[in-house]
Amino acid sequence: MADEKNGPLGNDLSRRQFFTKLGLGSLSIAAVGTAAFSYQYLEPNVLYEPSPVVNAGKPDRYPLDSVTLDVNNGIYIIHSAEGYFSISAVCTHLGCLTAWKQELGLIACPCHGSKFEQSGKKIEGPAPKPLPWKRVWINDDGDLLVDRSTDVPALARDSFVRV
Numbered sequence: 001m002a003d004e005k006n007g008p009l010g011n012d013l014s015r016r017q018f019f020t021k022l023g024l025g026s027l028s029i030a031a032v033g034t035a036a037f038s039y040q041y042l043e044p045n046v047l048y049e050p051s052p053v054v055n056a057g058k059p060d061r062y063p064l065d066s067v068t069l070d071v072n073n074g075i076y077i078i079h080s081a082e083g084y085f086s087i088s089a090v091c092t093h094l095g096c097l098t099a100w101k102q103e104l105g106l107i108a109c110p111c112h113g114s115k116f117e118q119s120g121k122k123i124e125g126p127a128p129k130p131l132p133w134k135r136v137w138i139n140d141d142g143d144l145l146v147d148r149s150t151d152v153p154a155l156a157r158d159s160f161v162r163v
């Protein structure tokens with residue numbers, strides 16, 4: 001026989017327990033949300049990126065008068081009569097990766113047709129600027145290093161490495 005005082009859901013104690021548990025559950029969810037938000041807020045907002053310095057290996061890997069594209073790092077390593085230097089391989093128009101055209105003796109962008117000399121100087125196309133030169137040096141192990149984050153003056157004496 002049903003207890004009329006407690007209604008069709010059962011006795012009063014179980015209803016009270018139900019709402020107590022519901023309240024505790026809601027508080028628990030709110031606490032977890034607050035903890036997650038606090039952790040995000042307190043954690044350092046740091047973007048971990050790879051080092052801008054590229055180890056291009058031993059200079060003798062690059063024969064005289066060669067232009068070598070490093071696809072992974074977006075740079076060219078160029079060995080000219082003046083020495084080794086590096087320029088960005090990323091087009092200054094909209095950022096496409098350029099390619100060295102050995103048969104034409106120039107660097108070409110496949111996206112909108114910009115062309116550059118081996119020195120990075122623009123020949124034609126919509127690119128607004130030349131390909132920037134990057135700092136190069138030889139480390140203690142004799143490896144050629146390129147700092148992609150540091151531009152240096154094009155064709156300047158100090159912008160070359162001589163071995």
Ligand code: FES
Binds near residue numbers: 113125
């Ligand atoms: S991205 Fe190179 S010409 Fe447009």
